Amino acid sequence: MAIGGGAYAMTSHKAHAPTAESVRDVPQREGNAIVFSDAFAKRAGVKIDSVRRAPLVPTIRVVGTVTFDPARVAAVGTRLRGVVRKTAKYEGDEVKVGDVLTEIDSAELGEAQATLLTNRAQAEAAEVNAKREKSLLDRQLTTAREAEVADTTLRSQSAMLSASEQRVRALGGNTGPFGVHILKSPIAGHVVERHVQPGQAVEANVTAYKIADLSRLWIELAVTEQSLGAVRRGDRVSVAPVSDPTKAIIGRVGHVGEVIDLSTRTADVRIEVDNTERLLRVGQSVFATIDASGPAHEALLVPRDAVVFVDGKPTAFRAESTTRVVPIALRLGAANESDVEILEGLGEHDKVVSGGAFYLKSELFR
CATH class of the missing domain: 2.40.30.170 (Efflux pump adaptor protein, beta barrel domain)
Known part of the structure; x- marks a missing residue:
């Protein structure tokens, strides 16, 4: 079927001897137009409406x-290398904030925790020494230089301790057994993804769980x-x-x-x-x-029921009389519950089939 001059060109039929089919009361093609009887129009519920211009707020x-x-989703990563010891939650499980998801044995975490303990002991010793040197200096039993060295050593050891504490926190090792990284849910929700299982070796960039x-x-x-x-x-x-x-x-x-x-x-x-x-x-x-609540705009409108699709293209039947119509290809704009905006194909004073258009299409293009 071809489209030309805004209308669908209809293939004319050769004359045949009268048959049961030819005497049926159905629409007939006359060039680009379609004609039908008053009886068919009544039977199909054909209704004619005018194309009108009116304000439109689209639905x-x-x-x-x-x-x-995304504000209610958490991706829980492994943070470090290790081996999954066990998993506590599975897809579909409901979790609360702080619920344990899985445990990972990690030599990396163990080393960081060991370094933390060493730095903590050294910081404590440096603090004791600094206090002793200050006391001796107050009693003039040591030199100011010795007190300054003790104070500098304390500050250095305190900085190393803070760095060690931060590293262990970053590796998620503040709780749980030594060398065991415990993954906990940061939000309440459901487990929607799980990518670890017991015995699995993991790297630091693995997303173990997704909670939503x-x-x-x-x-x-x-x-x-x-x-x-x-x-x-x-x-x-x-x-x-x-x-x-x-x-x-x-x-x-x-x-x-x-x-x-x-x-x-x-x-x-x-x-x-x-x-x-x-x-x-x-x-x-x-x-x-x-x-939609935005401002209305002036639009050329037809009822929704006036638009049918022929070969996937929006089409209306422009009425030349109550029993003669021409199919017209359309370009549609916005729409609401009852009307559709026409951008191309029809004019403000045209009339279209608004009732029975689908029935008319079914008879002609089946």
Whole structure:
């Protein structure tokens, strides 16, 4: 089927002898036009409406993807080399802050802890010596130089002790047995990923666990630039899983992207939803309907039911009379619950089939 001059060119039929098919009361093609009887129009529920110009605030419908709220996700790394001693939590387990996830035997940690103990003992000895030298100096039983050397040694040993304490903290060795690194959950939530198991040798850059609070999630949408201007932070959004559109969840727009993707002509919009009842899963596809609150703009409008898709292209049937129409290719803009904006294909004084358009298409293009 070809498109030319804004209309679909129809293939004419050669004349045939009358048959049962030819006497059926169905639409017939006359050049680019389609004609049908009053009886067919009544049977198909054909209704004619005028194209009109009016203010439009779009209701934006897009398919999005459920993802984590990054403020409620923690990646727990191993921090050091070692061998996994045991794992305490597994995928799906609920955890609280401080719950033990796994234990790792680490010679690296053991060495750092041993160095810490040595530096602590030396710092204590240096402190005792510095106090003694100060006392002797007060009684003029030693020289000022000896007291200064003792004080300098104390400061040096204190610095080494602080560095050792910091290294052990960085390696996660402040608690637990000597040479054992205990990974604990930094947040409350559920274990969504685990990448270690007993006996596994690990390096310092391994993400052992991923913990997520699933009570709040994000929905990531790609909204066209035509509709983006009407979307505001805080706008109400109805979200429903593609697998079960009856389960509607109400969310709010949390972020409207500032950059248009040049290849898709869309921008990112993030929806924040409460998932306390666990109706959504990360990675799931959802239908999202944004009740945009942005300013209305003047638009050329037709009813939603006037637009059908032929070969994947939006099409309307422009009415030349109550029983004669011409299919017209359209370029669509924004839309709301009842109307669609027409950017190309129709004029303000045109009339279109708004009722029975799908039935008409089914008869002609099946």
